[in-house]
Amino acid sequence: MTKKPKRLTFLDILCLILVPAALVLILFFTPTERVMGPVQKVFYFHVSAAWAGMLSFLLAAAAGAGYLITREQKWDWLSLSTIEVGLVFGLIAILSGMIWAQPIWNTWWVWDPRLTTTAIMELIYLAYFILRSSLDTIESRARLGAVYAIVSAATVPLTFFSIRLFRTIHPVVIAMGGSGGSAFNMTPRMLLAFFSSLFVFTLLLLDLVWHRYRLARLEAVNRGEGV
Amino acid sequence: MSAFRDYLSAVWNVLRKDFHVEWRGRQGVPVMLVFALLVVFLFNFALQLSPDLQAGLAAGLLWVSLAFASTLGLNRSISLEQENKAMDGLLLAPVDRSAIYFGKVLSNFGFTFLVGLVLLPVFSLFYQQNMFKPLLVLVLVLGLGAYTSLGTLLAALSIQTRTRDVLLPVLLYPLALPILIAAVEASRGILAGQPITDYQSWLTFLLACNILFAAAGLMFFETILEE
Numbered sequence: 001m002t003k004k005p006k007r008l009t010f011l012d013i014l015c016l017i018l019v020p021a022a023l024v025l026i027l028f029f030t031p032t033e034r035v036m037g038p039v040q041k042v043f044y045f046h047v048s049a050a051w052a053g054m055l056s057f058l059l060a061a062a063a064g065a066g067y068l069i070t071r072e073q074k075w076d077w078l079s080l081s082t083i084e085v086g087l088v089f090g091l092i093a094i095l096s097g098m099i100w101a102q103p104i105w106n107t108w109w110v111w112d113p114r115l116t117t118t119a120i121m122e123l124i125y126l127a128y129f130i131l132r133s134s135l136d137t138i139e140s141r142a143r144l145g146a147v148y149a150i151v152s153a154a155t156v157p158l159t160f161f162s163i164r165l166f167r168t169i170h171p172v173v174i175a176m177g178g179s180g181g182s183a184f185n186m187t188p189r190m191l192l193a194f195f196s197s198l199f200v201f202t203l204l205l206l207d208l209v210w211h212r213y214r215l216a217r218l219e220a221v222n223r224g225e226g227v
Numbered sequence: 228m229s230a231f232r233d234y235l236s237a238v239w240n241v242l243r244k245d246f247h248v249e250w251r252g253r254q255g256v257p258v259m260l261v262f263a264l265l266v267v268f269l270f271n272f273a274l275q276l277s278p279d280l281q282a283g284l285a286a287g288l289l290w291v292s293l294a295f296a297s298t299l300g301l302n303r304s305i306s307l308e309q310e311n312k313a314m315d316g317l318l319l320a321p322v323d324r325s326a327i328y329f330g331k332v333l334s335n336f337g338f339t340f341l342v343g344l345v346l347l348p349v350f351s352l353f354y355q356q357n358m359f360k361p362l363l364v365l366v367l368v369l370g371l372g373a374y375t376s377l378g379t380l381l382a383a384l385s386i387q388t389r390t391r392d393v394l395l396p397v398l399l400y401p402l403a404l405p406i407l408i409a410a411v412e413a414s415r416g417i418l419a420g421q422p423i424t425d426y427q428s429w430l431t432f433l434l435a436c437n438i439l440f441a442a443a444g445l446m447f448f449e450t451i452l453e454e
Contacts, residue, residue: 068450117404117405120404123401124401127397131384131398134389134390135387140387143450144384144387144451147384147447147451148398150443151381151443152402154439154443155401155402
């Protein structure tokens, strides 16, 4: 099992090519936004990172459910991996948002509900690691970690809801149109770069989670649990 | 139908037992109450609050002191059962384990609600505005209901860790944040005398939180306690 799967190597190479490609697309292909200027280009990776973070937390909850149903260790490894990688993506989203906010809002941080809930989401999943480290058996780590991951994921949609329910200054780029369809406030070129970065970040998420998952499995083997 | 009656009577018995223990020992509610008052005093000096507090500040102060104080009660309600292995006795009872959960939620809710009811006139006195409003009591019911549903679940989770009850605030506060925001916003609206349409969505939100976290308890309480 220690041999690296060919498909993972392929995914590695794909990410190595596509992440710089997306960057080129964003820097040279998209038009400069009229009001905000070049700093608006942070948006593409910012939203993509936030998306990857949210997605990985949802995957963690799904993996947690998988563990509770099957009681197989592999689901716990997946849950742990997605949360760890998701934390990093969440941090990227927050930091890149700050870089954008400094010139646009004239401050690094506002106590806007959307920002606050994203930061809280990071704290929730940091607590996941505190919880795990203070449990003694592998079984209880997996079981209680799974429950916590599922309950926490319930707050991810609350985070997303909050932008609609709270009065917020965070921009809503993907607005629901009056007729019920969704409208994007972007030019076609912007849309292309936007969806490309979303796709690339999703690939990158899968790639990193896969690596982290293999690491978790190696750790288990190293501890002498049969796989 | 009688199965449902049995279930309800199991819930009722856990609830009655907890109130019995509280009545004999009087170690939960008074401690929470004193603690809540201390929080109010600490904030008063730390933030240099004036007696003619704005509605928003009074609402926030009320909920922060309640949130802090109820952690004590939540921890106690589960750690109490760890003494003399009383929890094992409860778990051996031939009833659905979620009945134990709901009994515990109701007793925790009862205790924190009592604290809240005492705090209202105290706040009215200290901050020179009438906080005894029926709608505010409704917000107390909804907010504390959701808070204790989530809190009881997480208290059962944190008691299994090496650090015991120390972990509860770290797990509970970030996850309970949407509840607190909604409760504070609704209370603020009521205290400021706004029409109900202004904060109706927050009441609905709180109701949804109640259902969501009670469902989480129903699903996971047994998983958390299994050995």
